[in-house]
Amino acid sequence: MKNNKAYIITGPTSGIGYATALELAKHGTVILVGRNAEKLSQIQNEIKAKGYNAMPVVCDISDIKSVKRASEQIIALKLPLAGLLNNAGIMPAKPAKSAQGWDMTFATNHLGAFALTEALAPHLIDGANVVFIASAIEDPERKPAKIMGMKGGRYLSAEASARGEWKTGGSKMPGIDAYATSKQCILAAAMALARENPKLNYNAVEPGITRGTGLGGESTNAFVRFLFGHLMAIIPPFSAYSSTPKKSAIVITKILTDGSGKTGMYFDEKGKPMDGSAQVRDPEFQDRVVNETRALLSIVK
Numbered sequence: 312m313k314n315n316k317a318y319i320i321t322g323p324t325s326g327i328g329y330a331t332a333l334e335l336a337k338h339g340t341v342i343l344v345g346r347n348a349e350k351l352s353q354i355q356n357e358i359k360a361k362g363y364n365a366m367p368v369v370c371d372i373s374d375i376k377s378v379k380r381a382s383e384q385i386i387a388l389k390l391p392l393a394g395l396l397n398n399a400g401i402m403p404a405k406p407a408k409s410a411q412g413w414d415m416t417f418a419t420n421h422l423g424a425f426a427l428t429e430a431l432a433p434h435l436i437d438g439a440n441v442v443f444i445a446s447a448i449e450d451p452e453r454k455p456a457k458i459m460g461m462k463g464g465r466y467l468s469a470e471a472s473a474r475g476e477w478k479t480g481g482s483k484m485p486g487i488d489a490y491a492t493s494k495q496c497i498l499a500a501a502m503a504l505a506r507e508n509p510k511l512n513y514n515a516v517e518p519g520i521t522r523g524t525g526l527g528g529e530s531t532n533a534f535v536r537f538l539f540g541h542l543m544a545i546i547p548p549f550s551a552y553s554s555t556p557k558k559s560a561i562v563i564t565k566i567l568t569d570g571s572g573k574t575g576m577y578f579d580e581k582g583k584p585m586d587g588s589a590q591v592r593d594p595e596f597q598d599r600v601v602n603e604t605r606a607l608l609s610i611v612k
Contacts, residue, residue: 317342317390318567321372321427322399324350327444327518330560331396336363338568339393342385343367344427372399372423374410375611382430394440394567395431397424397497404485406475411611414475416486420493422473425500425604437510440567441501445515445577448487449495450588461487463588464495469603472496496600498577498587503597505575512574514566515587518559519580 316339323332323343335341336358343351343365351367358365366388370381385392400420409418428441435441447453451463465477465488472492481488498515505513562582566573579585590596 315339315391316393317388318394318396319344319385319392319431320396320398321345321370321424324354327556327559327563328396328398329354330556331398331563332365333358333361334560334564335394335396335567336361336365338564340364340366340390342388342390344370344372344381344385345399346371371410372427373413373415373418375418375422375426375608376410378423378426379430379611382427385431386434392431392435392439394442395428395435396563396567397428397441397443398563399424400444400494402486402490406486406489411473413473414489416489417472417475417493417496420490421496421500422604422608424497426608428504429605429608432504432508432511435511438512438570438572440512440514440569441504442563442567443497443501443513443515444563445498445501445517445587446490446494447517447585447587448491449498449591452588460484461491464492464590466492466495466590466600469496469600469607473607495588495591496604499591499597499600500604502575502577502587502591503594503601506594506597507601509574512569512572514573514576514578516559516563516566516578517580517585518563 318335318339319342320328320332321344322328324345324347332341332343332354341358343354345351348369355365355367368381368384371377401416403416407415409415424443448456448461449464461482465481467476467478477488477492501513501515565582566578577585577587
C-alpha cells in the first residue's frame with residue numbers, strides 16, 4: 312500500500328531540491344512548488360515514471376501574492392500534509408527587486424519561505440515537520456566564512472532588509488551580505504516558530520558546501536558560482552563541510568520524515584546538531600525577526 316502522506320517542497324527543479332524531491336517521493340506524494348511550469352512537469356513525470364506520485368504548483372516564492380495563491384491551491388488539494396521543505400534559495404551577485412519592490416534575495420530566502428510556512432502551518436497535520444534550508448554563512452565566527460572574509464548576517468530590521476540595506480562593515484563579495492542576512496533571518500524564525508507552535512516540528516538544515524547546486528543560477532557572479540559550486544568542496548578546510556545534492560537529499564528527507572518530534576534543531580550536512588551564530592541563538596532576536604517579518608508581510612493584500 313502506498314504512503315498517503317504528502318510533502319511540499321519549494322525549488323524542486325535543480326540541485327538539492329531536485330535530488331530531495333526524488334528521495335521524498337519514496338515517502339508519499341510530493342507537491343512540487345516552483346516558478347517554471349515546464350521544469351515542474353519534467354520532474355513530475357520523472358517521479359511518476361518511478362512509480363511514485365507528484366503534483367506541480369506554479370509559484371514565484373519571491374512574490375508574496377504568488378505565495379498566497381499557491382498556498383490556497385495546496386490547501387484545496389485536501390491532502391494529509393506531513394511536511395514542508397523551504398528549499399528555494401538564491402544568491403545573485405547583483406541586487407534585484409521582487410514583485411513587491413523588495414530585495415530579491417531577502418524576499419526569496421526569507422520572506423517568501425516565511426509567508427508560505429505561515430499560510431500552510433494551520434493545515435499541516437499535528438506532528439508535521441517544517442524544515443528550512445539555512446546556511447552557516449550567517450555566522451561570522453564560522454571558520455570557512457571567516458577565511459573568505461564574510462562577516463555573517465547584517466540584520467538591521469525586516470524593513471531595512473526589504474530595502475536591501477544591511478549593517479555596515481560587511482563582506483566585499485557581491486551578494487553575500489544579502490544572502491547571509493536572509494539565511495540568518497529564516498534560521499532565527501525557525502527557532503522562534505518551534506517555541507511558538509508545539510503542534511508542529513520546526514527545524515533547519517545547513518546542507519554544507521554542495522557541488523552542483525546552481526545556487527543563484529545565471530545571475531550569480533561566475534567566480535562565486537565556481538567558488539561555491541566546485542572549488543570550496545575540494546579544498547581544505549572547506550572540504551570538511553562538503554556534500555553533494557544526493558547526500559543532502561538523504562539527510563534532509565530523513566529530517567523531514569522523522570517521527571521523533573525533534574523541534575527547534577539546527578542540523579549540519581551530516582544530520583548532526585549544530586549551533587547557529589550567537590545572535591540567532593538569542594530568543595529575543597528570534598522573536599524580533601518574526602514580529603518584524605509579520606508586520607512587513609501584513610501590508611501585502
